[in-house]
Amino acid sequence: MKKILKWVGLGVLIIGILWAAVFFMKSNSKATTEYDTYNPFISSIEVKSVATGKVIPEDEVAIKPQITGIIDKIYVEEGTAIKAGDLIAVIKVVPNEQALYQARGRVRNAELALNNAKIEFDRNKNLYDRGVVSNQEFINQKLRFEQAEQELRNANADYQIIRKGSIGGSSAANTDIRATVSGTILEIPVKEGDQVIQSNNFNDGTTIASIADLSKMIFEGKVDEGEVAKLKVGMPLEISLGAVEDKTFDAKLKFIAPKGVEESGAVQFKIEGDVTVEEDVFIRAGYSANASLVLERKDSILVIQEALLQFDRETNKPYVEVAIGDQKFERRDIEIGISDGVNVEVVSGLEEADEVKEWNKTEPIKKGLEEEGEESEEETTEE
DSSP states (O other): OOHHHHHHHHHHHHHHHHHHHHHHHHHHHHHOOOOOOOOOOEEEEEEEEEEEEEEEEEEEEEOOOOSEEEEEEOOOOOEEEEEETTEEEEEEEOOHHHHHHHHHHHHHHHHHHHHHHHHHHHHHHHHHTTSSHHHOOOOOOOOHHHHHHHHHHHHHHHHHHHHHHSOTTOOOTEEEESSSSOOOEOOOOOOOOOOOOOOOOOOOOOEEEEEOOOOSOOOEEEEEEHTTTOOOOOOEEEEESSSSSTTEEEEEEEEEEEOOOEEEEEEEEEHHHHHHHHTOOOTTTTEEEEEEEEEEEEEEEEEEEEGGEEEEETTTTEEEEEETTTTTEEEEOOOEEEEOOEEEEEEEETTTEEEEEEEETTOOHHHHHHHHHHHHHOOOOOO
């Protein structure tokens, strides 16, 4: 029994040695990975930031009525180019019953007062003609009569304004809604038959139309707090519109908000820029846009591909591996500057003649797959 166990143990040991030998041979038979090298080169780097936003008119004017009523007729459509003074709509006045009744009562009271003043004036005139009353008393009575006449005219005017919206000769000033500036009709949020409210100290009033000059556009967007400190008023912008392909527009930064707004955990600052609009291009208000801002630029500097960089796990300082022979490399610490995400500036530590190792190259797996495929074909042929 002991001899059998001895021979079994010896057999297991021999099999283990053979398996280890085969594994070692296969491991050593693998091809050694050859690393490519790249030389630093002279180039320029721009650090850009992209702000998302939209293009809107520089000035947009809301046309509001000066009287309450119902839209009787609209004479223009959205997109129509108009000039200052052009007729936009006409309002039909629907008077308030209580206000109309009170105005009619004021007219009646003014008529009664005028009749009474006229009787007193006629009586005093007869007495004055006979020398019974003094000149001063007659003048005072005449003044009261004339004031009563004026009060009646005022009451009649108030009554006409409440009933018709205006008095004779001035109807265009109230019931006719006209453009106050030249431009393009952007929006008409009302339709015929809608009731509108006049603009006053307590109410903004109903907007009948919005007008803007589409030849004067601005970009309105937001930038992150980490980049706003690098911006300066007057910086050039490059505007690209989603609706206008293969074309960019020049702009100039004119406003940076002094206060940020928190959005989704990040503080955003509003910016605005004047957009240069070409005559042959029509830009609609509200187009989504991106503004490219050059935050920093350096010309004729030594750079390498950012993918060649490695970082020390303890100090987190950058370094590269430089060739010192055939597939032999040594570590070299370097100092880096600005980066555009593809190339990075080398401040010190490298020269143009140095060959930098591509450290993150992966081993090809195509050869192994081909060998497995060949083995499968051979087994299929033998069968």
